[in-house]
Amino acid sequence: MNKDIMICGVGGQGTVLASKIIAAAAMDEGNTVHSAETIGMAQRGGSVTSHVRVGEEIYSPLIPFANADIILAFEPAEAVRNLVYLKKDGMVIVNSDPTKPVTESLQNTGYDGKEMIEYLKKKCNCIVVSSEKIYEKFGSSKFFNIAILGVAVGSGRLGISEEAVKAQIEKRIPVKFLEANMEAFKMGIELSK
């Protein structure tokens, strides 16, 4: 299988765990995987990306422009920022709820993510989900990273089976939080439909 999967968002949103689960699940299904993460200063509330590259003939650790099959965006503006990576017929799964940067609160330019979602809908095949909904159900948006994995699996664009992703969630999430995460994952699959 050849698949380029990008995960983007804001430092602290849990993008790294999502990318680790995808990479490991793809490997469990016998694929060769390379990936790369943003580490360092940007993790403090800056824009972060993870690149997961599945396939035999992969050289660059980062996905080249116009190569991503799917982008999982934890934040609307970050989806637009990284749209350059998407293939023409690729898919974006995007959280409609914005993370407002401090600069935004100070200058109050009115950024609320809506314009970004409209733009994405115009430009590409996309599924819009709301982390607010996850928050309402689970009392924390910490589960969003697992929910969006569910959406990705449900969309059929990830190229990795539900079972493989589930197995990796089980392996990586502490028992205490596993049940809620599995529910978030299931909710994601339903949201994709």
Next chain:
Amino acid sequence: MKEYVMGNGAIALGALVAGVNVVTGYPGTPSSEIIETISKYSHEGVHLEWSVNEKAAMEVATAAAYSGARALVTMKQVGLNVASDPLMSLAYVGVKGGMVIVSADDPGPISSQTEQDTRRFAEFCRIPVFDPTSVEEAYEMIQEAFEYSEKYKTPVLFRPTTRVNHAYASIELPENYAPKQYEGFIKDSKKWVIFPRLSYINHGMIENRNVEIGEDFSKSRYNIVEGKECKKAVVASGVSYAYTKEYLKNFKDIKLIKVGTPYPFPESFMLQALEGVEEVIVLEELSPFIEENILKIIGKHHLSVKVSGKLNGKVPHNGENSTNLLAGILSEFLEIPMQETGIDITDMPNLPVRPPVLCAGCPHRASFYAVKQAMKGQKSYFCGDIGCYTLGNAMPLDMVDTCLCMGAGVNMAQGFNWVESDATTFAFVGDSTFFASGITGVVNGVYNNANMILCILDNSTTAMTGHQPHPGTGRNMMGNVVDKVDIAKVLEGIGLKKVVTVNPLNLEESVNAVKECASLSGVKAIIFKSPCIAITKPTGKMDINEKCISCKKCIREIGCPALIIEDGKVVIDRNLCTGCGLCSQICPVKAIGGASNE
């Protein structure tokens, strides 16, 4: 055993497989995970330490290598500046056991002060350098680096770049590996004590040896030619080689020359590779190191080859390369038209800028704010330093006037006061940075009768690089609980008359401490002690009640990411808030309270 690891993990495991005995280093992005990986894998019999700084790391490892043990030293590129004093001399003296110094370069720069090039350091020190192009190669290459080091009795540099350090791939780890058996130190003052005579003799020896290593490198499997014989060839190194291969997937006939051991330059290899070539383009990050070496060869051998790269403006000098950047450069060079394949995004809406900021609840925010409040309207200079707290420069805090290098702020605060004695000068330094290179600055200030206020932002960890322990934490990398080095006692020992410790999250107490110190002469210190929010449990969440008059003073004053505006009203982002309570102490109408404060 197949392991999916980060580049830094591959370097660590490669060193373990090579039988490394002693591993030292100082955290610095993008190198920090090397030592952390070793601590997580079986490493019985290996001494592992976060040293107090890179110079200490280099010196501890040097003694191990003198004794025939294998030693690994890790740091980021600017750390090599700190370690350069022992390294320059060590290059003359040489080693007995293999010694590999990993200095991770950071094109971009993404998390660094400089875009310096470790290959230049290798040339400056006259020691070999290895430049891996991928995670898989880093794993193999570091094992060979140890072999070369022992074969030629010299320390060697190993310089990955960020995109190799932080990429992930699978490597094959053997079930068993063990530290090397070594002979021990054999006394010989003619060999191990550096004197002018020894340096003179060894300098000549080293230059001859480097010619030999260049020949050896010419046969290395890391220097190869791919594709068919062409008049135009591409030369690439490091991760730029990976980007080039990605682009050349569809043009496999193009001649591609890869250089994995840039110094001593593999001259014979390059001479042969350039046969029949009329034009080359050199793709590398940071300095035009390979490009200049090719120009040297062309001059030396009277070749007629046109060289493109950074020196004729075809490749940018600054910033990192990417597949897309190189695709543009290569399509022009190879005269292959570019294909537009992506989505048209020329009409993209304006995106919010998202600079990194201090986390919600970060005690550094409170420390900076206390000093700002205490010094309002007075001439004061704020010297910053390297760590999370460099982010105190952002609006609205705006509390970092200078930032130069590790520990510089402590001395700079003194310098400003010598030339402008009417200014109150502050140095902000983190706990780990204080130990790494802040202490000597305090001694300098006391000895020279300087006036300054030292603010130690003690969050009990090395936060920016991923929460490594340091001498003040009471834990080390051997997993031992050790005596904490007490910062206040260190300062008192140096002779400071005024050392106060405050909780920065108590605004009034902190402001008073700053005001009191500002009224005294000499070197004064305030230790702002409160743990990093990433290593402690939040105390609760704040709430904004109906008393809020939407004046937004909290946002304007401290810029906490957990304070956001929704429909014109200030609200708390409950996902981010840690309940630190700083905002509640700023609110003019006492509209902010919370679980922990009520």
